[in-house]
Amino acid sequence: MTEAREAGYLPEMLFTTATRDDHPLIIALEEDVLAAGGDVISVSAEIMSKLSGKDNAQAIVGIYRDHPVQLAQIDRTAAPIWLVAQAMRDPGNLGTMLRTGDAVGAGGLILIDDCTDPFGVEAVRASMGAVFTQAIVQCRWEEFLPWLRSGEAQLVGTSLQTEIDYQNCQYTAPCFIMTGNEAQGLPESYTAQCDVLVKMPMYGKADSLNAAIATAIMAYEVRGQMRRE
Amino acid sequence: MTEAREAGYLPEMLFTTATRDDHPLIIALEEDVLAAGGDVISVSAEIMSKLSGKDNAQAIVGIYRDHPVQLAQIDRTAAPIWLVAQAMRDPGNLGTMLRTGDAVGAGGLILIDDCTDPFGVEAVRASMGAVFTQAIVQCRWEEFLPWLRSGEAQLVGTSLQTEIDYQNCQYTAPCFIMTGNEAQGLPESYTAQCDVLVKMPMYGKADSLNAAIATAIMAYEVRGQMRRE
Numbered sequence: 001m002t003e004a005r006e007a008g009y010l011p012e013m014l015f016t017t018a019t020r021d022d023h024p025l026i027i028a029l030e031e032d033v034l035a036a037g038g039d040v041i042s043v044s045a046e047i048m049s050k051l052s053g054k055d056n057a058q059a060i061v062g063i064y065r066d067h068p069v070q071l072a073q074i075d076r077t078a079a080p081i082w083l084v085a086q087a088m089r090d091p092g093n094l095g096t097m098l099r100t101g102d103a104v105g106a107g108g109l110i111l112i113d114d115c116t117d118p119f120g121v122e123a124v125r126a127s128m129g130a131v132f133t134q135a136i137v138q139c140r141w142e143e144f145l146p147w148l149r150s151g152e153a154q155l156v157g158t159s160l161q162t163e164i165d166y167q168n169c170q171y172t173a174p175c176f177i178m179t180g181n182e183a184q185g186l187p188e189s190y191t192a193q194c195d196v197l198v199k200m201p202m203y204g205k206a207d208s209l210n211a212a213i214a215t216a217i218m219a220y221e222v223r224g225q226m227r228r229e
Numbered sequence: 230m231t232e233a234r235e236a237g238y239l240p241e242m243l244f245t246t247a248t249r250d251d252h253p254l255i256i257a258l259e260e261d262v263l264a265a266g267g268d269v270i271s272v273s274a275e276i277m278s279k280l281s282g283k284d285n286a287q288a289i290v291g292i293y294r295d296h297p298v299q300l301a302q303i304d305r306t307a308a309p310i311w312l313v314a315q316a317m318r319d320p321g322n323l324g325t326m327l328r329t330g331d332a333v334g335a336g337g338l339i340l341i342d343d344c345t346d347p348f349g350v351e352a353v354r355a356s357m358g359a360v361f362t363q364a365i366v367q368c369r370w371e372e373f374l375p376w377l378r379s380g381e382a383q384l385v386g387t388s389l390q391t392e393i394d395y396q397n398c399q400y401t402a403p404c405f406i407m408t409g410n411e412a413q414g415l416p417e418s419y420t421a422q423c424d425v426l427v428k429m430p431m432y433g434k435a436d437s438l439n440a441a442i443a444t445a446i447m448a449y450e451v452r453g454q455m456r457r458e
Contacts, residue, residue: 003434003435006434007434092321096439096442099435099438099439099442100438100439100442101433102432102433102434102435103429103431103432103433103435103437103438104432104433105432105433126439128435128437128439129434129435130433130434130435133433133434133435167453200332200449201452201456202332203331203332203333203334203452204330204331204332204333204334204359204362205232205235205236205331205358205359205362206232206328206331206332206357206358206359206362208332208357209328209329209332209445210325210328210329210355210357210441212439212442213325213328213329213441213442213445216438216442216445216446217445217446217449220429220446220450221449223430223432224396227430
């Protein structure tokens with residue numbers, strides 16, 4: 001919740017217990033929530049355990065309003081890298097992509113087509129706070145593509161149907177790294193619109209990497225190349 | 230199960246349904262299981278749904294014996310990279326590490342201390358078959374370190390307590406990439422034994438990457454460097 005508060009997000013409801021840690025950050029958070037018109041509610045250890053899903057009476061639970069942003073609100077020059085997920089179904093993958101995006105200095109995660117809810121419990125947990133530091137956009141491909149082409153952008157897709165090695169490409173900011181659905185990958189009509197289509201070498205029996213893993217390897221490769229220049 | 234069969238592993242029990250796909254690979258698998266003294270059992274769609282956890286009557290379910298190997302059985306020169314996980318608790322992370330290991334051409338995954346079960350359902354699912362292609366060793370640090378030092382090896386650890394950038398290092402085969410527990414990272418007494426201790430640049434608010442993600446970025450960096458030389 002510290003990341004959230006620093007990023008300007010306060011819970012609308014904050015649940016605590018009488019035995020909660022009286023850390024200065026928690027006290028400051030409670031004061032901020034009340035000052036912003038939110039509620040601070042003290043519950044029993046038993047209810048906290050149900051709310052948090054953990055046997056830890058030190059826990060506090062905050063209920064936040066979800067905060068998607070619109071494509072038009074995005075300043076693409078604010079970051080060298082943006083992550084794009086297409087029809088991503090696994091909330092753990094989505095949350096992990098947010099966490100990786102924060103680490104690699106991406107501006108945000110653009111969710112195309114029917115992705116799982118980035119504000120669901122599992123995605124938020126996997127994001128480790130990055131759900132508050134990364135811009136999150138939910139849109140359709142038909143909105144995304146015209147917006148992308150209305151300014152500077154390099155759209156990079158990963159695919160098994162290419163011979164171009166991911167370490168043999170020139171990446172330019174703002175670089176949009178697009179990863180497709182866990183089972184199907186990117187639709188062909190989408191990869192056809194990519195400025196660069198790359199593959200990662202696969203040395204084993206499997207023909208693909210986990211979607212969040214592939215995104216992370218790509219993002220660190222792009223960032224590594226940019227900082228060497 | 231195709232990966233398993235190719236790697237020489239057959240299920241001891243194979244459950245199918247009367248309506249199962251009669252793909253030649255499935256028929257060949259059934260024949261192999263029977264020839265090896267195993268059982269092929271036809272069940273109702275309802276039982277298959279319970280067994281597989283999926284509403285898919287085309288599914289088949291195999292019960293395999295787990296197949297850990299001993300350190301002494303490992304030929305470290307058989308692969309340029311080996312992954313080492315210490316006290317890894319999340320089965321999804323462990324399975325994903327196996328999948329990544331297969332992709333990057335690692336020889337196997339060495340589990341140190343109390344890791345989650347690599348042969349549990351969630352880890353096996355996340356491994357996407359790599360549980361059969363990667364050697365899996367379970368041992369204690371006190372066994373691992375003497376074995377490691379009994380031959381050629383570079384032990385690489387990731388840590389926040391170092392200034393050495395992961396792209397500014399010389400990696401040599403066989404390279405053992407060690408990743409610590411999701412919450413605690415590697416114990417200091419372990420990092421003290423590493424030949425190289427590196428960190429990945431973190432540009433955001435968070436101070437760490439998901440353990441499976443960090444391992445994958447490291448493994449592809451090491452492999453990328455090796456193939457350039």
